[in-house]
Amino acid sequence: MEKSYDCIIIGGGIAGLQAGIQLGRYKHKTLILDSNNGRSNLCKNYRNILGWPEGVSGETLRQSGKKQAERVGVIFKEQKASKLNKSDNIFTITTDQQEFLQTRTVLIATGVMDRLPAGIENLKKCLGETMFICPDCDGYEVEDKKLIVIGSGQAGAGMAITLNYWTKDITYINHEQKELDVSTLQDLKDLGILHISKPILEIIVKDESIFEGVLFKDGQKIMGERGFVAFGGNRVHSELAEKLGVQLEKKHIVVNARTKETNIENVWAAGDVVAHSEQVAIAMGDGVQAAIWIHKRLRSIEP
Template identity: 30%
Template sequence: MILDCAIIGGGPAGLNAALVLGRARRNVILFDNSRSRNAVTQESHGFITRDGVDPSEFRNLAHQDISKYPSVKIKDSKIQEVKRESPSLFQLITQEGHSYLSRKILIASGLKESLPNVNNIKDYYGKSIFSCPYCDGWELREQPLVIISENQHASHLAKMVYQWSKDLIVCTNGHKILSESEEMLLKKKGIRIMEERIVNLIGSDGKLEKVVFEDGTEVNRTGGFVTTDLVQPNEFAISLGCKLNKSGGIIVDALGRTNVEGVYAAGDTTLNGPSQLIISAAEGSRAAMGINYEFTMEEFK
């Protein structure tokens, strides 16, 4: 069977796209290798009716919703290669060597992130150290927090987090990344800046207690935020000829279309603005409508 659409990625964008396409009676397979970026997160916030939901619970609920539509299948499989088979068909090959043909492709595989180079930071990431203040700022409100950043986004993140806590320390982990004017602006608000390299984070069960610096200084903190470097987790967009923006996101139009005919993208993979569960889900819905619209126009030529 030739699919109407193959969705690569089982995050909120891919799931919502599958739901909308299923309701439009399109034959779809969603490929999900169960390695979402928010897997380390214990709760997801900012999604009305689902505020505080466990990501795995959200995923299970989404699968239940999608299961009502017989034309949509979910496969726990990783796509290894995508290529154009003909002007109107794409071939997808899984890691196991299985091949599928599809008329349209939706890339919703999210992003891969790298954390600051700090010893044992992964022990705290998703539990008391986070990347998005809109997602987790409320839970850390009015606490002594640390901002750990090795890139130019340090100042912006500090300014954002200041809404939730005024007790902030910006740590650049041995890097000189803040301009003199940025430093003055932050210090004017009582935000401390420490450029010394971090040698360790101390705490228990993922709950941060102290930040230890190379010079022996220890600072008590109960949580914090980090800036991460984000990259595409695969080469599908590049191999298909999709254009990327300056941040490395896939460029799409208002309906999720890329510059390559038949290829759509949605969610974090577009790096088109704030990253949040509800935004990714909305982008998946929008792209699905774009895909269905294109099919409709083709059928009435």
């Protein structure tokens, strides 16, 4: 049996939650589908958000956001959308639990997932506390620290070069031993960045979340005060949108800058699946903006 909604939001991260809160306040029948396996699940501390000077974890934002959305009537299902079809201006979403859901509008907020290779022990333990992913969010946290950048090939080298703005004591560990071009090697040398190309066995961690260095597979250790991760090849979760015919650019969803609507009528997108900004504040803003225009559309098509 199919269940019908005014809007279904695919993805319950920061953009999806903020959009859900806004749509709930408009009194629209709104459902958030969330597999509970997004980037915001991993970050233990966002420190650059207005009103949270000591930082706030992704888990806290998600939990409090869910409660806030439920207060205004938003429904949640911990399921993954596996199919998205459109027929006669009605969308049907099939979930991984073979539930069929219908809606008049869709917001895709499926986000991006960083590539974190298996086999490096403790890699996720310090994320957001003493190991970081986004230089715009957390470059400040490594200022004048002994920094170890853990990555792969050009992506990791590029991160090390970027972070030279914040600290001059940088070691770049090319875990996957991918070749660097000559100009990048010269840039690393000119900036005094030590480049080591060999695999890591584990991250050395103190008190559950304090990064202290790395242990290589050959037994060597290198100690540091902070870590950054940059393996490249992050996955943009735009597969559902692509199958529906939504326009993509480098796997990211293309939207109207003002309304956040895609080229498919009544389909919107928000958050990192649109622009890989990695900024919570931008994801929140995108979610609200999309919700405002979804509300306008729902008002215009009301029977």
